[in-house]
Every structure is written in C-alpha cells, then in structure tokens.
Amino acid sequence: MKGETAAPTRGGGAGGRSMRLKGLVRKEALQILRDPSSIGIAFVLPLILLLIFGYGVSLDATHVPLAVVVEQPTRQTAAFTAGLAQSEYFDPRGYSDVRAAENALQRGEVDGIVWLRDEFSRKVLAGGAPGIGVFVNGVDANTARIIEGYLQGVWSNWQAAASKGGPYFPVKLEQRVWFNPGLRSRDFLVPGLVAVIMTLIGALLTAMVVAREWERGTMEALLVTPVRVPEILLGKLIPYFLLGMGGLLFSVGMAVWLFAVPLRGSLWVLLAASALFLLTALGMGLLISTVARSQFVAGQVAIVATFLPAFILSGFIFDINSMPAPIQLLTRILPARYYVAILQTVFLAGNIWPVVLLNGLALLAMGAFFLILVRRKTRKRLQ
Amino acid sequence: MWRRIVALTKKELLALLKDKRSRFVVIVPPLVQLLVFSYAATYDLNRVPYAVFNQDQGFASREILARFEGSPIFRLAGALGHEEQIPPLVNGKRVLMVLRLGPHFTRDLLLGRPAPLQLIVDGRNSNTAAVLVGYVRSIVTDFNESWAKAHGSPASLARLDLRAWFNPNLESRWFIVPGIVGLLTLVVTLIVTSLSVAREREAGTFDQLLVTPLRPLEILLGKVLPGFIIGTAEGSFIILMAVAWFHVPLRGSLPALYAGLFLFLLSAIGVGLMISSIAVTQQQGLLGAFLFLVPAIILSGFATPIANMPPLIQHLTLLDPLRYFLLVIRGVFLEGDSIGLLWPQYWPMAAIGLVSLAAAGWLFRHRLY
Incomplete structure (x- = not known):
C-alpha cells in the first residue's frame, strides 16, 4: 500500500507489477553475469566436484597390498596363494617370516598379512x-572389513577347489544385488553428489548475495521503493532458480555421459524433484541472509547448516538407518535427505512412485515452510 | 615490531569476536557438528531392516534365521508369504535385504546336498550392500561350521583367524572421529582467514593498513596469529572430546600430535590468506575457500581411502595439507606413532604453509585491481 502512494504515476496494477519484477530480475541477472564468482559456483564448482568425485572417490578397494608369509611351501599353500594372486583385489607380496611382515604392516607398506604356518599342509x-592367520590394519575399519570379505571369498574358492568330495558348505549363499549388481560405488556417489552441488548453488550463493545487499544497505533502499516484498523475493528467486537448474542439467549430463551412471527413471521426475529441492535451498539461503545480514555470518551458517549436513547426514555416503535414533530424527528436518533418496532411486532403480511421492511431498512442505518464513521475516524488517 | 603485531592481532580477534553473531558462528557450530557428525558418520551397520521369505517348514531354516534375529546388526521387518511381495518392499526402501529359503532347505541339508540361501540386497548404496553381504556371509559360515560339527559332515580344510590391528572391533568411529578433528579445524581456520583480507579490501580498510608504517611481514603475522589462536583452541577442544567423550584411544604422544596440529594450522592459514588476498570481495573469498575446502576434504582420505583413487588423482592429493594431518592424527591416536615416524607427513605441511604464506604476503602489495 505504501508503495502505491509513493509512486502513483507508475500504477499498481498487473502491468506495473510485472514491469517492476522484470526490472528486478534483469538487475539480478546482470549482477550474476558480471560477478564471475556466481557463474563459478553454478558451473565451475559442479565441474570440479563431479570430476574429483567421479574419478577420485571410490569405496571399492582393489590391488590391496598384502603380505603373504608361507613358512613351508607345499601344493596346498601354493593353491591358496595362487588364489590370492589371481584375485584382482589383492597385490600379494612374499615375506620370509612373520616379523618382517608385521614390520611392513606397522610401516603402512601393506594393509594386511596372511600367515600360513609350517604345520599348515600336514x-x-x-x-x-x-x-590361517590373518591380520588386517583396522585403522580404516570400513576398508578392513571389505578386505576381510574379499579374503573370505578367496578362502571359500580354495576350499571348494581343494576338497573334491562332499559339500563343505552345507548352506550355499546366493547373493543378488539389485540396482547395482557390480557394486560400483561411483553409481551411488555421483547421484548423491548432485544433491550436494544443488545445496551449494541454492543456499550458499543466495545467502551470500542477499547478505551483501543487507551489508551495503541496498536492501533497505530497495524496501523503501514501490517494489513490494514478494516482488523483491521473486526477483531474487527467479534468476538463481534458473542458474541452479542450469547447474543441475549440466551435472546430470556429466553423470550420464561422462560417468555412465544409468538414469533408469524419467528425466521429468528428476527435474520436478530438483525444482522442489532448489526452491527449498533458495528459501534456506534467503532466510539465512535475512537473519544473518553479514556475509561472514551468512557464509558460515550456509556451510554449517546446509553443506556439511548434506554431505554427512543426507544418506549420501553414510547409511541413515545405522545412525543413532536422535540423529535419525534430526535428518528428517534436512531437505537434502529427501532429495538424495529421490536421486538415488530415480537414477538407479527407476520411477518408484512410493519413494518419489513421499519424499517429494516432504520437499514441497519444507520449501513452502522456508519461503513463507522468508516472506514473514522480510516484512518484519520493514517496520 | 612485536607490539605492533600484538596490536594488530588484538584488533583482528576483536573484529571476529566482538560481534555476537560472528562469535557464535566461530564457536558453536563446530562443537555441534563434532557431536552430530561423530555419531552420524559411521560405516558400521545397525538395526538393518530385513524381511524373510521362508517356504521351508523344517528346523534348519528356523535355526539359521534365529541367528539373524539374534544379531544387533539386523532388525526383522516382516515375514513374507508370496514372492510378489519382495519387489515393492525393496524398491520402496522398506527393507534393505530379503532372505529367501526354498521349500526343501532342511531336507537338502539333511541329505547332504547344498541348500541355497538366497540373499536379495538393495544396491542403491553400494557400500552398505557390500558390508551387508559380508555380515550375512559370516553368519552363514558360522552356521555351516556348527552344522558340520553337529551332523558329522566333513569339516572344513582350514579356518580363517581374522584379527584386526589397532582397532580390534573394527569400529569405524575410531577412524572417523580423528578425521573430524582435522576436518573441523580446517573449516574453522579457513573461514576465519579466507575472509579476513577480503573483508578489509571490501571495506577499504586494507589500503589504510598498507599505508601505515606496518611492514607486509607484520601485517601477515597479524593476520596469521588470530587463526593460530582460534585453530589451536578449537583443535585442542575437539581432541579432548575425542578422548574423553568418544573414548578413541590416544596411544601416541601429545608432542607428536601438536607438532602435526601446528604445521597443519600453518598450511591451512597460509592457503586461507592466499585465497583472501586474491579475492576482491568476500563472496569471492568464500567461493575460493570452498573451491579449496571441498576437494581438500574429498581427497584427504577422510571418508574414502586414497589408495582407491586412480594414480593421477593420488598425485593430486599430495598438495592437500589435510591428507598429511589425517595420517598424523590417525597415526598418533590409533597406531601410537612417534615424532620420528611422522617426518614424511610433517615436512610437506611445513612446505605448503611457507609457500602459501609467502605468496599471500607478496599478494598483499602486488595484487592488481
């Protein structure tokens, strides 16, 4: 209302509103284009992150250096060590006695020891x-467990080959891994990474940009113009939304074409879910900047409240089911958690509607919550 | 000279800590994150929901299923009556795995024929799936051993005696919590330093600083010391929490640990100040910090082992100070490494620190606008 009395000549109708909005969007778009760091966050950061993650991050241990101590070589020990040598998981190295092997483990030259004592064949x-003595370096517990699993595989193959008669495995385990039979960790890390990147674009970028306006006082200046609060917010949301969706398409393209991650669901479901998540992240970014009002604080809060939780608490790497109950509850208020679930499902499993709809609904609710909260907070500051 | 440096340090600390909100973000979030992440970041599986589709009426299937029910790793989420019930349960993420036993499971076992136990795993998180298969396999192996003993079928040729050094129960928290010490120390130090010069440049006070009698070295030291003070304080507190709250064993010596922390802070501050003196605005400073921070965390071996990376990326990790500090802190905590063993980790951090600090000092005056 104040706005209309201040600038009666421009008119308060739909035409004026759309003109003002257009002007704001244009101003914001120019600001993005002229500050290379915004483009940097939207395109260079995804590129670097995807390259590093896609090529660098793997939980699949191969060619694990392994010390092998055979105290008395025989046919039986040869069969066992041949199994180790043939396995692509191990890079066995012979050691003359167990003391030397233990020293190598202590120095970090090998990750484990396999010790066949002299009475083995007899x-x-x-x-x-x-x-069979097996020592693994347990510092990295996850890798240690994976190495133990591989060794059990070698051991059971050796048993099956060495014993001709009679089943030594009364129960035979037949495993079927759905969605990712080769257990390629890249296939599950790259979709989750898209969530981390979208969090960065959405929350960090808007938090910093809007905090800068508060810091410089241009936000207050904007608030006393005829422009209304929703128009200011929309003027901020639209350009960054488009920037974010651009970053998303870029990331998905890289995931599918460069890293050969299967996209089994439909692209439209992916886009819809991403749009919901991006709105939520933008809402969080606007809220942070409105409350913090300084770039230093806004940047810190954005990293702490959005990026690190998206990395650790979203189920992107660490399994949510295995976290303690209070932490599991905490993950429920994280938008990234719902988005990661949709991403991993749509990429690897397909359009599974119960998962997509349930998580999409949660994103919708959170997005609405943050945007409404921003709307209210911004109006308060006017008075 | 020292009085001027102390004055500058005091001013920096005041700029950082006098504002209530900025004091809050430097102190509180790292502590909250330490608690939350240390509990959350684990590769160990607990209470994994699973379903059973058992067509067998015999005692053997009940016996092997009881072993799953008795394990704290698994949580039975339902027994199925039809095969068609399996896909919706797994697809909808209601269970992570399904165990399926055929109608002749017990009979096959008693007749000495291999009895199949089918395991269906949700592979969307491939690491969880791999760990899960490992757990199931060890339960099946145990069952086989006791079955062979009880029913006189031939015993296995050899046993595997698995033993883990340094972390006998393979608790991934012992691996992650020392990593979080490095992670949070890096985040805090980088945030404090990477915006310190950029903020002054944006406000125009940096030019004023440059025309004072202060020499570049003094300005540099005045910017370095606050980072050291805050980094050492937070680092020490997190180390204390790791020992007292999370009971991670600290087997090595404190001097070895603090030598590592000192050199790590030197390198982190150097990188932070270098970023800050390149940046013109705070937004660029923060972006620069991010462009360094994210790869530094990913390539450090914090969550995924460096040994699994391709050779080219492994070479790239040599530039990452966090990589060396994680080796120091995990070595000292779990393996009891002494200062002598850690030289290969100390000197690269010192080199990164000195080079980046020199670059930052040079950039103070030579940065072109």
Missing part, C-alpha cells in the same frame, strides 16, 4: 583344520 591332509 594339518590339512590330516583333517585338522589349521587356522
């Missing part, structure tokens, strides 16, 4: 079931 032939 006991095998006598049916005495000798123990």
